[in-house]
Amino acid sequence: MATLTRGAFAKPGTSLQFKTGDWRLQRPVYLHRNAPCHVACPAGEDPQAYLARLAEGNSQAAWETLVAANPLPAITGRVCHHPCESSCNRGDYDEPLAIHGIERTLGDEAILHGWNYPVRPLSSDALRVAVVGAGPAGLSAAYHLTRLGYRVSLFEAESEAGGLLASAIPAYRLPRSVLGDEIARLLSVGMTFMPRTRLGRDFTLDDLRADHRAIFIGVGNQRGRQWSVDGVVPRDSRPGLDILKEWLSIGSLPAYKSVAIVGGGNTAVDLARVLKFSGIPEVHIISYRAVPGPGVAAEDVMRATAREVRQAIEEGVIIHEHRGVRRLIIRGERVAGVEMVHTKKLTRSAGRRETVEFEGTETILHVEQVIPAVGQEVDPAGLEMLLAGHPFLHPDSWGRLEGFEGIFAGGDVREGAATVSDAIGDGRRAALAIDSYLRNSALPASQRPVVRLNDLNVNYFEPQPRTKIELLPVGERNAEREIEQALPLSHAGIESHRCFSCGECMSCDNCWTLCPDNAVLKTLEETAAGDHYVFDYDYCKGCALCAHECPSGYILMEPEP
């Protein structure tokens, strides 16, 4: 029973006795949802998380957050096709964040300052795991397994690690010094690296099984796919990848006046640019698919990275899109040209997509040589049992191979893997699967829901143009100088402030400032959800104002239990 005070005044703040929380029909909850960049990243990075650390001014913490998923940011920051940027919610507002450039800047900073990978020393009774192939998939798997506390033996057939990063990506995209530094740093986190040790020649899978508890296969696809036109192959035809590899290792290139490269992947585009840089006046690419551009359906785009295609065109490479090779024109033993025909992938009966050639659209292209770059396949040596006659392995999304317990696979050895980032993601997921297999524990739970632009309140953001990344002018480009220039750390910091922080609290104080009922409290300590705000459900009336005004979609309304 309330007693009246002398003079009938009420004491300050006594309304707190009255709990308005029971008016509520729905309650707000802080919920970390996924940013679209995170969901889009094949390597499993969460750019939103490391952009936040960078915006806080801590570039080392940003890098550590980044390498919790991808140990090779200086490399992917140069070669990745950055689906993170294509999916960035900011892209539907003004321009996507320059995540790719920031990733590279962080990777370069780590090399410059010698930041240590967040890996703990191994215990003496660590279990042994073998990783076969030191390309992106194998390196990623070995790194994550080491982080998880396993003693890793990393086998590589060549004399150096890197796989196709070293053997197939030209220096103008990925300078050798960056590649060497990044991989050397990674190899020194505590794994045993064994170069010049080839599966099928120096050891077998059974040898590995004898002293390792699990095996990861990341040997890639090393053999050029057979190519012919109605059984006809030019006399001195060699797969494009072999030419590229030979040039990268010993620096020699064939000399022609004109060349046609068949294929639309990164190998085709890289080779075309290298040949163009070497002085061949006429370099053509013939692709079934289309040059990337606005309005081109994703499944119809050339598989090469869009910016590489754009740069190749700038440099004078001629691309014939939607063309197939109908016939090789051979004079004596030499190629004199190719007959091209317009093609398109069309959906025919039962949803099957087929390449259709259109009669009456044939044209002749006069070239001295035709080079196929139509993809590679797995070298079966040592993997005969796993392949069972197929050209590729078919592991599940965690890298597990059905019927082969303890053997995992990922990267280009898997059918459908296409990029360095895919391979890094495969390696990471396989490491988690190996950990779960050896500990008999559950695999990480499924993903959180994704935040889209209409889940955000963009009134609280300002348009701001994307930080520009400089390119070498076309006239100064050659096969050695890096074409894309670095984003300076200061610019990367400014760029990071453009991030919408999709699905994650950015401590903007909006909920705390705008609650009409004082039901949002600030706390110095971090809460279980990882933020600094608490709902006081004793007083929250459930008006949902905070959820509507949260800029980053971090507050969700739930029905009152």
Added chain:
Amino acid sequence: MTLEQPTKSCSELRRAQPVFRGLEAGHRACQGCGQALAARLVTEAIGPDVLIANATGCLEVFTTAWPQSAWRVPWLHSVFANTAAVASGMEAALKAQKRNTKVVAFGGDGGTFDIGLQALSGMLERNHNVLYVCFDNEAYMNTGVQRSSSTPHAAETTTSPPGRERAGKRHLKKDLVTIIAAHRIPYAATATVAYPSDLRKKVRRGLQVEGAAFIVVHSPCPLGWGHENALGIEVARLAVQTGLYPMIELERGELVGAMPIREVHPVTDYLRLQDRFKHLFADDPRAREELEHLQELANHNIEVYGLRAQKPDRFDSEGADTVRRGGMRTA
């Protein structure tokens, strides 16, 4: 980084908030009340050293259900008509005691535009060192949504129903700011809950000046305006961005500042969210005419106050509410 459950309970946290808030939780305002938010933001900017006189109205009723009070500062309920007079007396008494405690008067639009206007005029004329804050929710909400002289043209209230004769309120919203300006007081401004930094900045300015200051705060009322509880800020923001509620500052009656509108929205963006304007979207020539009328009223505001932004500015209608990581705000 380890995540820990906060070790403090909510009531402990409430005592350790980084900002003093003169209005406490547990008040009986409706869900999503714009006035409760406005009053709290104003008290945040004022701080603890203040005496408040409060006219009859929603704010008085929902904060002081006997025997409790949601106020953390000395607060006195006056009658509907005389808040400004009571505040004048408080100021005179403090002056006689040579104390520097601030005096603030709170009133709704009913207690300011209509019932308390003569007392307010007197206070302004005598230039008492008082900040008068009017929470403008554009009708008598406490008694069940009757029209006031602040109700906008064509809005529906229980005493201005749309029907055969009229499409909502027949008359225009009273141009109170011009009346205030005619008193040549040191400072007068309009503000809104949608731009809290701007609101707090204006409150501090109003307290800083020597003499009478007046601020009218646009405060959405979900019940009376018929919008969703969650949309109060959205509605208030659109009132500014359409030009219907210009954000202006006056010193000695002269216009000294206006929040430019970077992207001018059509008034229908604002009206469509509120049931009090629902009848204007009927298939009816009179409704269409009233929509045009409201659009022209907004255009008139934009013209006379020069609201259209010439170039993007951090204090314009898009920049003034920009949030930054870590809660950094302009005020």
